[in-house]
Amino acid sequence: MTDDLDQLDAALRRDIRRLGTQLGDTLVRQVGPDLLEQVEQVRTLARALREGDDSVGEELTDRLGNTDVVRAIELVRAFTTYFHLANTAEQVHRIDDLAENRTTRSKRIAETVSRLVELGFTPNDVAAAVNKVQLYPVFTAHPTEASRRSILDKLAEIALLIEQRMTENDEPVVTRIDRRIDELLDMIWQTDELRREKPDPVDEARSILYFLGEMLEEGVPELLDDIDAALRSLGFQLDAAAQPVRFGSWVGGDRDGNPNVKPxxxxxxxxxxxxxxxxxxxxxxxxxxxxxxxxxxxxxxxxxxxxxxxxxxxxxxxxxxxxxxxxxxxxxxxxxxxxxxxxxxxxxxxxxxxxxxxxxxxxxxxxxxxxxxxxxxxxxxxxxxxxxxxxxxxxVGFHLATLDIRQHAAKHHATLSELFEAVGTDYAGLDKPGRAALLADELGSPRPLAAPQTGEADETRALFQVLRDRMDEHGDDIIESYIISMTQGVDDILAPAVLARDVGLIDLSAGIARLGFVPLFETIGDLQAIGPVLRELFAIPSYRALVELRGNVQEVMVGYSDSNKDGGITSSQWEIHKALRTISDVADESGIEITVFHGRGGTVGRGGGPTHAAILSQPAGAIRGAMKTTEQGEVIADKFGLPEIANRNLDLAFSAVV
The missing domain is CATH 1.20.1440.90 (Phosphoenolpyruvate/pyruvate domain)
Structure with a gap:
C-alpha cells in the first residue's frame, strides 16, 4: 500500500512539475524571463522559510516589499495559476486512483447493500430502504468563490488532457497534448480571472449551475446506475418514482445572506x-x-x-x-x-x-x-x-434545482406589525406568546390582511406574491422550503406562514399548503430550546393542519456555523448532537416525520468536514431516510468540480445514509 501511494505521489509530482515548467514557458512568452526568474526566487525563498530556515525571512520580505504594483500582480497571478494547475492535477490523480480501486468507489453502494443483508435484513427491507433514501445537497453562494467560467472551462480541458497524457505512448500525440496545454495556459494568462464588477445573484447562479449541469450530465446518471445495479443484485430495481438524489440552491433565494436579493x-x-x-x-x-x-x-x-x-x-x-x-x-x-x-x-x-x-x-x-x-x-x-x-x-424537473428562500425572522414581524396596525391591532406591542396566539388564529382564517404601506413591508409581501406567481406558472416543485433565520419561538415560524396565507399559498380551509416553513436554530441557546419550540408548534391546530397538508413532514434546520461562533467547536457539536436527539424524540411523540437540514459550513470551524463521516456520526434516529445539507460555495469546486469526483462524494454520502 505504501509503495502504491509512493508511486501515486511520484506520478502526481511529475505531472505538477511538468505543468509548472509549461507555466514557466508561458510567463516567458507573455511577460519575459525576468518574471520567471523572480517567481523562482520567491518560490525558493518561501520554501526554505517553510522548511525552517528563518535566515531567509528578511530577504523574502525585502524582495516582495521592493516589488512595484504591476509586478506584484503578475507574481500573484503566476502563483495562483500554478496552484490551479496543481489542484487540477491532483483531482485527475484522485480519479485515476479511484478507477484502480473500484471497490472503494462505485461499488460502495453494492457493498453497503450486501452488508445489510449479511446483518440479517431481508432483501425486501433493504430494497425498500434504498428506494426511500434521499440525498439532498443544497448549494450556497460564497463571496470569495469568484472563479469565472472562462477559467473553469480551460482548467476542465487541461484535466482531460492530463488524463489522456497519463496513458498515451505515441510521442506525436503527447506533443500535441502538450502543445494544447501551452495554448490553454497562454489563454488563461490573457484572461482576466476576476470580475471587475461585484457578481450579482444571477452571476452566482450561473457559477453554481455550471457545476450542477456537469454533475447531472455525467456524475449523477452513473450514481443512479450504481444504485439500480445494487438493487438488481437483490432481485429488485430502483423505483421509477424514486429520487435518490435531489439538488437545491440558495442562490437568488437567500435574503438573509445577501441583502441585494430582491423579488x-x-x-x-x-x-x-x-x-x-x-x-x-x-x-x-x-x-x-x-x-x-x-x-x-x-x-x-x-x-x-x-x-x-x-x-x-x-x-x-x-x-x-x-x-x-x-x-x-x-x-x-x-x-x-x-x-x-x-x-x-x-x-x-x-x-x-x-x-x-x-x-x-x-x-x-x-x-x-x-x-x-x-x-x-x-x-x-x-x-x-x-x-x-x-x-x-x-x-431535475424543469427547474434543475429547488430554490430555497431564506429570510430573517425580524423582517416578517416588521411587515406584520404594519399589516395588523392597518386593522387596528398593536402587533408590535405584543410579547412572543401573544404574537404566537394571534398568528395561530390568523393562520386558520381565509381572510387576508390589509395591504402594506411602506417600501420594506411592501417588498416582503411582494416576495410572497412572486413565489405564488412563479409556482402557478411552473409548478410547486421549484420552491419547497421557506427558511426562517434566527428562529427563537413559535411566532417566528407562524409569521411567514400568515404572510403566505395572504397571497393564497396557504389556505387551510381549502386544503392548500404549497410552501413549507423551516425554522433555523442557530445559537447555542436556540439549539437548547429546540424541543419546547417544536412541541409548542405542533400543538397548534392550525399549524398541525398545515403540516398534514404537506404530507405530515416538517423540515427543521440546525446551524453549525453560528453555533460554532457562539459556543466554540466542542460546545457547538455537543449541543447539535443533543438537538438532533431531541428532534428524533419529538418526531416519535408527535407522529410527524421531521427532516433535518444540516447547515454545515465549508471549513471545520464552520461545521465542515468529510460528509461521509458526518453522516455516520449522527445519533440514532436522526436520519430517517433523507439527508439534506448545505454545500458551501468555497468547497463546491473541490467536491464537485469534475464529474468523477462528484460521483465519488455522492456515492459515499448516499451509502452512509443507507
Missing part, C-alpha cells in the same frame, strides 16, 4: 434555472433519439404508442412530416421528435401552446415508450439510456 432577483434566477434544465433535457432527448433506431418492420409498437403517433399527425403536422421523411419506419424516433419539439416550446417566453406544462407530462411520455419496448422484446433497451433520461427528468 425580481428571485424571478431571474428561477427563469435562468428553468432555461438550463430544459437545455439539458433537450440534449438528452437528442442523444436518446440517436440510439432508438428500432424499426417497425422488425418490431411492432404498442397500441398506446400508435395512438400517440396518430395524435401527433394532427397536433404536430410539420414535425411529423419532417421526421417521417428522415426516420421512415422508426416510430420511437418520430415520437421523440415531437417530445423534443414540446420541450423547445416549453423553453420559449412565454411557453408555446403545445409545450409541456409539467415534468410529469414528459415522464408519462417516456413511460409509454418504455412499455412499448418491454412488450416487444426491448426490456434491456427500456432499462438503458431511456430509463436514465426518465430518472433525470424526475430529478
Amino acid at each position: 425580481q432577483t428571485t424571478c431571474e434566477v428561477l427563469d435562468f434555472q428553468r432555461a438550463r434544465a430544459l437545455r439539458l433535457l433537450v440534449g438528452e432527448i437528442e442523444e436518446l433519439s440517436a440510439e432508438l433506431s428500432i424499426a417497425s418492420a422488425i418490431r411492432t409498437i404498442s397500441p398506446e404508442l400508435q395512438a400517440q403517433l396518430e395524435a401527433d399527425d394532427e397536433n404536430f403536422p410539420k414535425v411529423r412530416a419532417r421526421f417521417r421523411a428522415l426516420s421512415t419506419g422508426e416510430p420511437y424516433r418520430q415520437r421523440l421528435a415531437v417530445m423534443h419539439q414540446r420541450l423547445l416550446e416549453a423553453a420559449e417566453t412565454p411557453p408555446g401552446p403545445r409545450a409541456y406544462s409539467r415534468p410529469s407530462e414528459l415522464t408519462e411520455d417516456f413511460d409509454v415508450l418504455a412499455r412499448s419496448l418491454e412488450a416487444s422484446g426491448g426490456s434491456l433497451i427500456a432499462n438503458g439510456r431511456l430509463a436514465r433520461v426518465r430518472r433525470l427528468v424526475g430529478l
